[in-house]
Amino acid sequence: MENSVYRLLSEEEFADIASRILYEDNHLLIFNKRSGEIVQGDKTGDEPLSETLKAFVAMRDGKPGHVFMGVPHRLDRPVSGIAVFAKTSKCLERLNESFRTGAMHKIYWALTADKPEPCECELTHFLVRNEKQNKTYAYSKEKAPIGAKEARLRYKVIRETDRYYLIEIELLTGRHHQIRSQMAAIGCPIKGDLKYGAPRSNKDGGISLHSRRITFTHPVKKEQIEVTAPVDWNPIVKA
Numbered sequence: 001m002e003n004s005v006y007r008l009l010s011e012e013e014f015a016d017i018a019s020r021i022l023y024e025d026n027h028l029l030i031f032n033k034r035s036g037e038i039v040q041g042d043k044t045g046d047e048p049l050s051e052t053l054k055a056f057v058a059m060r061d062g063k064p065g066h067v068f069m070g071v072p073h074r075l076d077r078p079v080s081g082i083a084v085f086a087k088t089s090k091c092l093e094r095l096n097e098s099f100r101t102g103a104m105h106k107i108y109w110a111l112t113a114d115k116p117e118p119c120e121c122e123l124t125h126f127l128v129r130n131e132k133q134n135k136t137y138a139y140s141k142e143k144a145p146i147g148a149k150e151a152r153l154r155y156k157v158i159r160e161t162d163r164y165y166l167i168e169i170e171l172l173t174g175r176h177h178q179i180r181s182q183m184a185a186i187g188c189p190i191k192g193d194l195k196y197g198a199p200r201s202n203k204d205g206g207i208s209l210h211s212r213r214i215t216f217t218h219p220v221k222k223e224q225i226e227v228t229a230p231v232d233w234n235p236i237v238k239a
Contacts, residue, residue, distance in 0.1 A: 035206025081211030094219035
């Protein structure tokens with residue numbers, strides 16, 4: 001491919017990117033992000049997935065010009081799993097609206113060293129984001145400061161070992177660090193999440209929180225789409 005505006009990926013990187021595409025059509029692309037990868041550019045200057053995927057599509061499809069890869073939502077850098085990208089501006093606008101209105105049904109998996117009680121529950125907290133610390137604090141309704149935003153999720157323990165509990169979490173609202181702060185607030189910080197009280201970091205520097213499944217109505221085709229992202233947390237979980 002000549003005169004491309006994007007960098008050339010190595011054979012290994014190209015194959016790796018291709019293997020992690022969970023769904024793609026002319027309108028959108030759903031990708032299985034690894035912990036540590038960033039979805040959109042930030043102050044670190046590291047290449048975000050939005051740019052890597054542009055380079056991938058340009059190489060694969062032989063496109064010398066610009067490739068559109070819009071970002072309708074963010075997935076925290078230490079979190080793995082489903083990341084959705086729009087391949088057209090029209091699709092981006094509609095996906096933005098779907099995420100904003102909660103039309104995206106999202107399921108996460110998390111590992112905790114502490115067992116939540118009860119084993120299945122709906123949590124409601126009121127969250128306050130500290131921009132300087134890049135951290136969110138969870139309060140009960142009675143103690144919530146002015147301006148706190150309501151956050152709700154459902155969780156249930158779906159597997160356990162002698163050391164960890166696998167928690168399935170359904171997001172009912174979408175707030176900054178919502179799962180991380182709410183699970184920490186009930187005494188169950190996510191494995192590796194030092195910011196929210198985990199005692200030790202993970203070897204890869206990430207946290208054991210994974211965007212596992214997403215269900216939504218396709219913004220253009222109007223078909224029901226359900227995508228599941230595999231995760232390898234050996235020897236605890238591989239699914």
